[in-house]
Amino acid sequence: MKYNFRHIEQKWQNAWEEAGIFEAQDNSDKPKFYGLVEFPYPSGAGMHVGHIKAYSGLEIVARKRRMQGYNVLFPIGFDAFGLPAENYAIKTNTHPRVVTDQNIKHFSEQLKRVGFSFDWSRVIDTTDENYYKWTQWIFLKLFENDLAYRDKTLVNYCPSCKVVLSNEDSQNGKCDICGSEVIQKEKEVWYLRITKYADKLLEGLDTVDFPEAIRVQEENWIGKSKGAFVNFTIDGVDEKLRIYTTRPDTLFGVTFMVIAPEHPLIDTYADKITNMDAIKAYRDECQKKSEFERVNLVKDKTGVRIEGLEAVNPVNGKKIPLFIADYVMMGYGTGAIMAVPGHDQRDYDFAKAFGLDIIEVIKGGDMSVEAYTGDGEMVNSDFLNGYTNKKDSIERMIEYLEEKGIGEAGVQYKMKDWAFNRQRYWGEPIPIIHCPNCGMVGVPYEELPLKLPEVEQFMPGEDGKSPLAKIDSFVNCTCPKCGGAAKRETDTMPQWAGSSWYYLRYIDPKNDKALADMDKLKYWMNVDWYNGGMEHVTRHMIYSRFWHHFLYDIGAVNTFEPYAKRTAQGMVLGSDNQKMSKSKGNVVDPLEVVEEFGADTLRTYVLFMGDYGASSPWNESSVRGCKRFLDRVARLADNLQDANVSSLESKLHKTIRKVTNDIEDMKFNTAIAALMTLLNDFEAEKKVGRDQYVAFLKLLNPFAPHLTEEIWQYLGGEGFLSVSEWPVFDEAKTIDATVEISVQVNGKPREILSIAVDADQEAAEKAGLALQKIAKLVEGKRIVKVIYRAGKILNFVAK
C-alpha cells in the first residue's frame, strides 16, 4: 500500500467524530481514566509544535487506555481571558470576544488536524458566561468564608499596562505581559488568603504521585520554616520590636537590628529620631526600586542607622544599634530582623560595610573571613555554652524565651497571599457590591453570572482603574442587603482564576445548577494523570490545589486533592537550540508540518525526538526519518501471509511488552524505537504473518492513528482500529531458551557466550573456559574467583 497522508487524514478525523468514539461516557461499567492536559491560552499566533508535544504525551496514553478497555475522559478547552486579547483589542479596536472566538477557532482547527482524540463534546471556554458564572460562584464562597479580602499595600504596578501585578506575574521586576519595568505603588487590592491553606497544601503533597522535583519545588514555594518570634525592646520607650528567626539559639551573637524601610516604627517615633531626613531619603530611594532591583541588583549592602533609637537584646540587656536597610522585606516575617553577623552572610556583609561588632557564638569558622553557618559548639552564649547540637540549643532557647515571656516558637511561610484582581476589562467581573451602609456585599447567587458589560473603549483609566469603572450603568446598582444606592466592584479577576477549577467543569460542562454534579464528580474524580509544563508547577498548580482544598472544605467536591499524578514535558527548542520565539524566527507551525509530512509523522516525531521530560531541538531531517518509517510500514501491508512467521513471535511479544510499559512510563521515544526495530525485523523476513502485522499496527495506532486505520481498512478489517483491543503479550513467548552473555576476564569484556538461560555456574564456567580467547587469557594464571550472573555476565578474576 502506498501511504498518501493527504488523502486519508481528513477522512478518518471525520469518521471518528461522526462515530463519537472518543466521547467519554458518564455511566459505564468500564474502569475510568481521566487524563488532563493544560488547556491552552488561544493566542493570536496560533499553536506551535511545543503545544503538540505537550498534548501528545497523554494523547498516546488516552488512546492506549481506550484500547485497553477504559472509559477515558480526555478533554480540551480554552483559557481565554487575559491581557493579550485585550491589548490586541485596544490596538485594532476589535472586541476581545471577536478576537478570542477567532483564535479559539484557529486553535481548534489545528488540534483537529493533528488528530488528537479529545472529547470535543465537552470543550470549555473560561470566557463563556455559563463557565465564569461558576468562577464567580467560587469567589463568592471564598468571600463568605473570609478568604477574600481587601487590603491597602504596596503592589507591583505596571505603568504601561496600568495594572497591578502579583509577584508571580512580575518576575524579574518586569511585567509578564509587556515587559516594562514594574514600580511599587500603594493601592487597595483583593487578596485570597492562600496562606491559610499552606499546611494543607503541604500535607496534600504526601497523598499524590508527583515526581520528586515537582514536589520539592512546590514545598519551596510554600517555604515553611520553623523558628521563634522574639520581642526586643527599644531603649527608653514602651515599644516591642518583634522579630522572627530560625536560629533563636544565636541570640547572644546579635550585635544590631535591621528593620524594613517601610516599617511603621519609624513613623511612630519620628520625633525621637534625629536623622529623619537621611531616613526619608533612603526610604524614597527604596520606593523607586522595583522589588527586582531591591532584592537582586544591590550586591553591596546599603542602609541607614536610625539615630536616637537603640534596641535592647532581651537575653542580655545589651544596647544595640538599629538600622533600616532594603535587604529586609516588610512582606516576610515581621519586617524586622535580629542581625547575627557571625553566622549569617548577609548580616556579616552589612556589619563589615558599617564597621559593626561580630561575635562568634558557634565554633568552627573564621570570623575574619566570613560568616560561619555550619554546626559547632556554642560559645559566648551564657546558658547555651557547650551545646553542640543545633536542635537542642534551639529548643533550650525557646524554652527560655517562653519562660521569661520574651518570645515563643513560631512558623513562617515564604508564600504570600494571592493578589487577586486586575484593573482590566477581559476578565471575570468580581461579584461584589460596595454599599455605603452595609460595606462589601456579595452579588446574590441567583444574579450570577454577573456579565461583562459591552464597552466601546478597552483602555484602562489613567489612574489604573478598570475600563468597567467608566460604565455608569454597570457601576451603579442597589445594595442587595439594604436596597440603597451602591456601586459595583469594577476590578476583574486574574487569568489564574478560570484555570483553577476547569478540570471540574469538564466532568459536567453544561450543568447550570452546580459547577459539576456530585454523582459525576464521584465517578470521575480525581484527575488520574495531569501533564503540563514545568513552569506551571508553582503558580497554576498551587492556586488550583488551593481552590480544590477549599471546595472540598465547603462540600462542593468529593476529594481532598485534585490531581492524583502529575508529569511535565520538556520544551521543543528551535533548530538553533534556542527557545522558540517569534523574534528569533525559529518557530515551527504544526500545520506546515502536517501539510508537508502529515499529522502522523508530526505526532511520531515530537515523541521520538528525545526524552519526553527533556528539551530537545527541532530537526527537520529527523522528521523526514519518521515519515520514512511510516512509508515502510504502509509498504509492508502488501507482503503478508496467513500463517505467522515463527521466528518473529518472540520479537513481537517482547515489543508488545516494551511498548505497553514504555507508554505508561512516558518513554515514548524508546517505544517508537522498539516499533522501528520490529519493523526492521519484519522486513528482514520475506513475508510477515497477517496477525503479527496487525498486532504491530495496533501498537503503532496511538502514534499514527490515521495511517493505521487506513491500512486496517485496506486489509479488510472491520470497525475502527482505534477502539480495537490492545495486544496482550504472552509471557512465555518473551523468554528465550538461550541468551548471549558477556564473558569477562578481570572485569574486561572479552567474548560473547551463547548459553542456556538457566545454566548453572558450573556449566557456565566450563563453557566460558572452553572459549579459545578466554582460555588464552587465563593461561598460566590462577583463577581466584568466578562471578556468574545467570543471563548477564561471567567474569573470571585471574592473577
Add this chain to the structure above:
RNA sequence: GCCGGCAUGGCGAAAUUGGCAGACGCAAGGGACUUAAAAUCCCUCGAGGUAACACUCGUGCCGGUUCGAGUCCGGCUGCCGGCACCA
C-alpha cells in the same frame, strides 16, 4: 547565593537492581537501480591501531568503592530550570 535537574559519537539520543557503552533515528561516505534526478535498496560509520583481526583508549574534570562504574560515593567545572538579601 539557595534548591532542583542535566552533561554519552558529526547530530537527536539509548542503556532493568552496577554487568557486551552508543539501541533507534538523522547526517555523512561508498555502492546498486536509473538516460538523469528523486524515491528505494545494500554496505561503512566513537578515536587510535591493523591488510584484516588482535589490542589500546573512550560516557564533562579529579579521586574513591567494586571482580566490574555512564550508573554508586567524595571533590570540582559547565549548562538548563525554579526561587531568590526569606531572617
